[in-house]
Amino acid sequence: MKIILAAVVILIVAFFAVPMVVGGSTNSCQALEKYKVSKTASSVAGSNSGPIYGVINTIGQAGATGQGAADVEANNHPNTPTPISCTVEFWKSL
Numbered sequence: 001m002k003i004i005l006a007a008v009v010i011l012i013v014a015f016f017a018v019p020m021v022v023g024g025s026t027n028s029c030q031a032l033e034k035y036k037v038s039k040t041a042s043s044v045a046g047s048n049s050g051p052i053y054g055v056i057n058t059i060g061q062a063g064a065t066g067q068g069a070a071d072v073e074a075n076n077h078p079n080t081p082t083p084i085s086c087t088v089e090f091w092k093s094l
Helices: 002-023 028-045 051-063 067-076 082-093
Strands: none
Touching (some): 002 028, 002 082, 028 051, 028 067, 028 082, 067 082
16 A cells, blocks of 8 residues: 555656656746747757757747746636646646
8 A cells, every 4th residue: 555655646746847847947837838938949940959949949948937827727727726737738738
């Protein structure tokens, strides 16, 4: 029973920690925004490197505060705390 409980706790921690590690933030909504900026920059530039990607990604990352994602998630899921909504949306966007 202790092993199952430990596994569940590890999975829950990983569920919330991975988006923040990937996004380089301690805020799940900011991590979601940063991930989406990087994904959009890659789509526009056609790759994950090069000057076009670098400029778009750098400007977007500087403006990714997490407030926009928090507002969208609060409107889409008003009864769910925004950190949970942002984390779920991050996993759905992969």
